[in-house]
Amino acid sequence: MPRINNQTFYENAIKRYGCTARGLNWNSKNSQHTRFEVIHEILADHLPLNSIIDAGCGFGDLYVYLQQKGSLPRQYVGYDMLQEALFVAKKRTKQRCVYKDILNDELEWADFYVASGSMNILKRCETFLFIRRCFEASRKGFIFNLLRGEEKEGHFNYFLPEEIEAYVNDFVYDVEMYEGYMEGDFTVFLKKEAL
Numbered sequence: 001m002p003r004i005n006n007q008t009f010y011e012n013a014i015k016r017y018g019c020t021a022r023g024l025n026w027n028s029k030n031s032q033h034t035r036f037e038v039i040h041e042i043l044a045d046h047l048p049l050n051s052i053i054d055a056g057c058g059f060g061d062l063y064v065y066l067q068q069k070g071s072l073p074r075q076y077v078g079y080d081m082l083q084e085a086l087f088v089a090k091k092r093t094k095q096r097c098v099y100k101d102i103l104n105d106e107l108e109w110a111d112f113y114v115a116s117g118s119m120n121i122l123k124r125c126e127t128f129l130f131i132r133r134c135f136e137a138s139r140k141g142f143i144f145n146l147l148r149g150e151e152k153e154g155h156f157n158y159f160l161p162e163e164i165e166a167y168v169n170d171f172v173y174d175v176e177m178y179e180g181y182m183e184g185d186f187t188v189f190l191k192k193e194a195l
Contacts, residue, residue: 056118
């Protein structure tokens with residue numbers, strides 16, 4: 001189980017802020033887009049994109065962002081555990097957005113798995129499992145971001161880049177770390193093979 005109840009955490013934010021970035025507990029739309037820009041820059045090196053699974057798709061904002069950048073994959077699938085978010089994501093994207101528990105359900109194959117903010121309230125052991133499962137279900141790699149910092153009590157999950165690098169060392173072909181785009185955040189690209 002996450003550090004706090006996932007359903008309650010997001011339902012309360014949606015009630016307060018609606019179908020916005022704040023409704024998914026992002027600090028702002030700008031911080032959400034800054035993270036999306038890093039993901040887009042990584043994916044742009046692999047155009048055209050065949051398939052992406054957005055693990056924790058929320059309202060489908062990453063799809064909309066990629067659409068605006070002209071970088072949509074041939075196939076997009078959104079996974080989320082919040083029915084309210086899935087309802088909005090389906091309407092916004094017109095893509096297949098389905099209920100999926102990344103930690104327990106069978107995952108589909110895709111060239112890339114992407115997760116932006118999806119692991120921020122998980123426990124550390126759940127975060128490691130989430131990373132491994134998404135990576136194993138990807139053909140080319142897994143791109144995700146995490147909150148950067150020392151582990152502490154509270155709602156949010158913090159990591160240092162070297163902790164992630166040490167964890168994935170035995171099963172990843174190569175790791176690329178992206179920092180400096182925003183204080184307290186970093187993005188990781190786990191490569192499946194030489195691309």
